[in-house]
Amino acid sequence: MLPAHLHLILAHSLCSPNMTSNVVDFEDILNNGFSDANTSIRSGARARWERKAQDEDRKFGSSLSDRFIPNRAAMDLEKSSHAIISDRESIGDRTDSELSDDEHTSDSVASDMSEYKTSLLGIDDSKSRILSFSDKAPAPKGDTVNNLEVLYSASSTSRKNKSSTRLVNRHIPSAPTRILDAPDLMDDYYLNLLSWSDTNVLAVALSQTVYLWNAETGAIDELCNVESDGADAHISSVSWIQEGGGHLAVGTSAGKTLLWDVRAQKQLRKMDGHTDRIGALAWNRHILSSGGRDNIIVNHDVRIAEHKTATLSCHTQEVCGLAWSPDGMTLASGANDNKLCLWDATASSSSRPRFQLTEHQAAVKALAWSPHERNLLATGGGTADRCIKFWNTQTGSLLNSVDTGSQVCALQWNPFEKEILSSHGFARNQLCLWKYPTMAKVKELDGHTARVLHMAVSPDGTSVVSAAADETLRFWDVFAPSSKSHTGKRGAAESVGGTKSKQLRTMHTRIR
């Protein structure tokens, strides 16, 4: 067990003092032969018990146990870990004295920190100032989809969805229940090419032709076309009369307002009044308002021969949004001059609008009157504005404004709940459902691959159709109210499932 040189020592320590020369010899041998032997041996003669005790010390440490049990209760692990990491990074720059003097008092930590900073970053706090300009750069506007997202296949799923479906207690399907092709649907923000009648017939204008799609039977009829007016002629707006579904107003690129009797498949009237295309139409009982690129709004009384009752001029650019309030007292008009005008129903050609609201910073196309509150109007602005604004039309005051991050193309209130659905352009081309008045985002409906230009709500108020520049119409059951009773809910769910599979089969029916 004991090494050989210890035997030698033992031998020599038993010898008498007069043999000192031998001892010296031994020591020489030890020093030369075992140069790395430890000092206790070199120190020469000592009592055996003394050496033995030292030997034991070396073997087991002072704790008399054969195990090392660390006690970390008094350690600050975070600090230690920091010290280890920082030490590793800066070990080259540290002197021995610093290494040995590693006491973690607050003073030395602070000095360590600045030292690490110096060695890690090459910047000495005492020699430099970090300055920034107090007027910060403007925050990025609008909503962007990072183009690089395609490089990161998994990250599209990890994108945080800020909308919360917990705000509603009904199920909102995130996929459309039906998709229809709408070839040649014009990608023009300033037109209004979609209207859904209370008899459940959807009118959609595809370039030169108006098609009627019966939502109950799925039958498709061609109503009229303007091919005779030349190759460039197109339908620029359609609007169903409020009740009965018998008459459809059609605005054309030539500035004519056509009134069609749908049941007789016959054109009843051709009304003029505009010199350029008619982008917006709105009915108020027998009054039809038309707004055109010639900046004016014309009110037609469709019953009488002299149909033109008033010409409203206030806008300085193309009128693209028109909407009568549900009580028929106010006409809201939006135009490319970024202005929103509110007109009394009694307005004549000489009168000025009740209010001219200039809050929007882009064209105002999306207009929606609240079915829940009188005098509440929601409006949406174009690409440079991106806001949905809410107005009290009685006082002209702005109630709320929300930046949606992208072009607002259309707005539609939920007839059952205080919710509003907006359709958007670049970058996500989505539909958003918002809770009013908190404007918390309830749901985003993705699917369209180009901007969602138009929206219309079904006569029963449960579903919404959206028409987008990707030349599709998509039907969404966003507003369907939850069933009252539990059993009724189950039954409804089953029937929805049943119709869904049927609808899936009829998906991608072409309109023409």
Next chain:
Amino acid sequence: MVASDTVITLKGSVEIVSEFFFTAINSILYQRGIYQPETFKRESKYGLTVLTTTDAGLLSYLSNVMSQMSTWLSSGDVQRLVVVVSGIDSGETLERWQFNVSVEDGKTVCTGTDENVNGNVSVSGGEKGKKTVKEVHDEIQAIIRQITASVTFLPLLNEPCSFDLLIYTNKQAVVPQKWVDSDPRYIMNSQEVKLRSFTTSFHQVDSMVTYKEADEWEL
């Protein structure tokens, strides 16, 4: 004196460096998708097509910073420029683009910045360190290319981001009123990638980018 026309003076060097900063910042803002891509216009610079912003607010901010930057560059007070990219909602720093500026005296490359605080750079020509504008532009071109290429390794910026510019100056630098001291805005758990550097014979600019390491479950 054709030769002296192509050699860069201190004034020219300041111009080159601040133009480089402007281009680099714009490239970062475009490549990292911090501002909408349609607000940028194409321009030809350094033999490359670079994209610069057309946003009026952003342009005026950049011109404010750049004009002060030029002043500090001429006096030799700039130590580094940092472009900090941080999330708007989280406020967390996600990327730090760092451009270290060191002043050279035309003969030897100084590693420390404190030796030239007064900016009394000798303009005496004839040293072998002198470079033509063309050579410098080639070096800059390489850095701009690297910024463009960096999107392949940098993590995707998932949230809407904003940016800020930090300028490290000498203690003695004259600071106008509109400038305030800032936090260095370091990144926790960062990864660091060194980019190329360039030198006019007066300023050496080293570039590097540090970024927040993507959490594993995000990849």
